[in-house]
Amino acid sequence: MSRLLLAVPAMLGVFVVVFFVIRMLPGDSAEAMLGASATDAQIETYRAAHGLDKPAPVQFWIALKNLFRGDLGDSLSHYRPVLSVVLERLPSTIELAAYGIVLGSVFAVILGVVAASFRGRWPDLIITAYSTFGMSLPTFYIGLWILMVFAVKLDVIPVSASAVEGLPRWKTLFGPVLTIVVGGSLVRTTRSAILEILEEDFIRTARAKGVPKALILFRHALGNALIPIITMVGYGLAVSFGGAIVLETVFGRSGVGKLLIDAITVRDYPLVQGTTFVIALFMIVANLLTDVAAGFADPRIRVAGAGEL
Amino acid sequence: MEAILKNKFFVIGGGIVLIISLLVLFAPLLTSYDYGAVDLPNKQLPPGAEHIMGTDLYGRDVWCRIIYGGRVSLTVALGSTAVALVVGTMLGALSGYVRGTLDFVLDRVNDVLMAFPMLLFSLVIGVVLGSSMKNMFLSIGIPIIPMFYRIARATAMSVGGRSYVLAARAMGGGRMRVILRHIIPNVLPHTLVILSSAIGGAILAEASLGFLGFGIPQPTPSWGLIANDGKTYMFSHPWTTAFAGAFIALTILGFNLLGDGLRDWLDPKIRTAAKR
Numbered sequence: 228m229s230r231l232l233l234a235v236p237a238m239l240g241v242f243v244v245v246f247f248v249i250r251m252l253p254g255d256s257a258e259a260m261l262g263a264s265a266t267d268a269q270i271e272t273y274r275a276a277h278g279l280d281k282p283a284p285v286q287f288w289i290a291l292k293n294l295f296r297g298d299l300g301d302s303l304s305h306y307r308p309v310l311s312v313v314l315e316r317l318p319s320t321i322e323l324a325a326y327g328i329v330l331g332s333v334f335a336v337i338l339g340v341v342a343a344s345f346r347g348r349w350p351d352l353i354i355t356a357y358s359t360f361g362m363s364l365p366t367f368y369i370g371l372w373i374l375m376v377f378a379v380k381l382d383v384i385p386v387s388a389s390a391v392e393g394l395p396r397w398k399t400l401f402g403p404v405l406t407i408v409v410g411g412s413l414v415r416t417t418r419s420a421i422l423e424i425l426e427e428d429f430i431r432t433a434r435a436k437g438v439p440k441a442l443i444l445f446r447h448a449l450g451n452a453l454i455p456i457i458t459m460v461g462y463g464l465a466v467s468f469g470g471a472i473v474l475e476t477v478f479g480r481s482g483v484g485k486l487l488i489d490a491i492t493v494r495d496y497p498l499v500q501g502t503t504f505v506i507a508l509f510m511i512v513a514n515l516l517t518d519v520a521a522g523f524a525d526p527r528i529r530v531a532g533a534g535e536l
Numbered sequence: 537m538e539a540i541l542k543n544k545f546f547v548i549g550g551g552i553v554l555i556i557s558l559l560v561l562f563a564p565l566l567t568s569y570d571y572g573a574v575d576l577p578n579k580q581l582p583p584g585a586e587h588i589m590g591t592d593l594y595g596r597d598v599w600c601r602i603i604y605g606g607r608v609s610l611t612v613a614l615g616s617t618a619v620a621l622v623v624g625t626m627l628g629a630l631s632g633y634v635r636g637t638l639d640f641v642l643d644r645v646n647d648v649l650m651a652f653p654m655l656l657f658s659l660v661i662g663v664v665l666g667s668s669m670k671n672m673f674l675s676i677g678i679p680i681i682p683m684f685y686r687i688a689r690a691t692a693m694s695v696g697g698r699s700y701v702l703a704a705r706a707m708g709g710g711r712m713r714v715i716l717r718h719i720i721p722n723v724l725p726h727t728l729v730i731l732s733s734a735i736g737g738a739i740l741a742e743a744s745l746g747f748l749g750f751g752i753p754q755p756t757p758s759w760g761l762i763a764n765d766g767k768t769y770m771f772s773h774p775w776t777t778a779f780a781g782a783f784i785a786l787t788i789l790g791f792n793l794l795g796d797g798l799r800d801w802l803d804p805k806i807r808t809a810a811k812r
Binding site: 233236240241243245248347359360361364365366367368371375378379386430454468469472473476488490506507508510514 | 611614645646648650651652653654655656659660661663664703735740743744747748750763767770771777781785786788789792793796
């Protein structure tokens, strides 16, 4: 609960940061909107009409009031409210992140459990080496090679997902999701979480009682290793959202990441501001859900106060 | 010192980092080309005797650009990590030792910083500041601050109540003095553990920004920008991007392994666990 309360100042803080950071940009949206040929009088009129001539704190107050009305301003390049542009693109990114996390976690948990149960022997060494190496590969690099293999050589997916109409869903998701899964950043966490649990007394007790090894691994160890894994999944969500910027660029998906890059390129500052804000909000909510999920997985945390996680 | 040289991760990671650093440092001795010299008749050559890693879309020698580009990428990575290390550690130590309102406020600020995906944050800061080396230190450094802040804060909290710290306070040591003399020295070993992987993360961030086209302006090559140069022709002439990406990945691997080695060595709990 305390965690929930702390999320509110975080959300406001995010808004403050985004608002003032964008205000620090050279030239305001009047110049960007009207172009270099605009006269001073035209710029003054635009500023007055959009409240840009008022002092920054007043502008902030107006923006804050508009925020609570769900108004994030108008996009300069899309000629409609920022919020509707962002919301239109959001599902695509959420879809990508969700598939990436679910499949990536399943993959990681399987490899992590295998590695932990063969600790120090060759399956463990191979899996650990793989994940160490995978974590060092930039997302765009993995993505480009996946495109190279599956789009250019094998021709099962298109080089750019948005360039082809009426594509089956799995074809647009295949590349980016595979990139997230192959990255394997969760494998090491699962492995070390399970190894740590295997040192606990109750595991020794279970072994002494003669509980089968597989049952110990999946029921006793994996069950208790859920907390660090859930925390990592939450972190993975953050990575996926950040990674979406790169993935959507590489695979030509039109989600919020690509939207942000395009907005920056055409200097559509209200859209940059809105996109950044919505992504950050999403992250805060995701972190909250992670904490709540951790509390469900382990009642001990709920009692001790979830804030300390 | 002997113990750490027995650590495989440390030795392999350190070796990779050392080799790459030497390549980058002695770049002028290792190539006879100029990294900016355009040679259009010889553009997009595959690797061969003349150009061991081929040439890019302007006929520039890729090997030459990569070893010179490493200077930019590594400088950006070290500079931005240094920014994060200094700011994060100081604020974290202050927050964890002083506690109270200051801690509450700084911790909320930290929450806000952590709400932005790192790459997104770097992008937006980069757009605001404009692209230059100094600004890259900030745009990549600021998003890494929470990594150091959190560790410094946690350590300062646990060290803050120890008797020698209380003694220093009782003898009239001011807050700043206690923090600088007693808290920071205790915090540093813990930050050292993440320092190496933070540098790896910074290299990754620079590469991703460069790849997206938001790096230091041309013609200064950085690994990210070299990868970006080759992007358009990746599928017909993959060499430029392939080699640049491989260097990025290898360097990050080196720093990550180095970090793992250092952690094993410095953290006795993990060290004994690994031996078993």
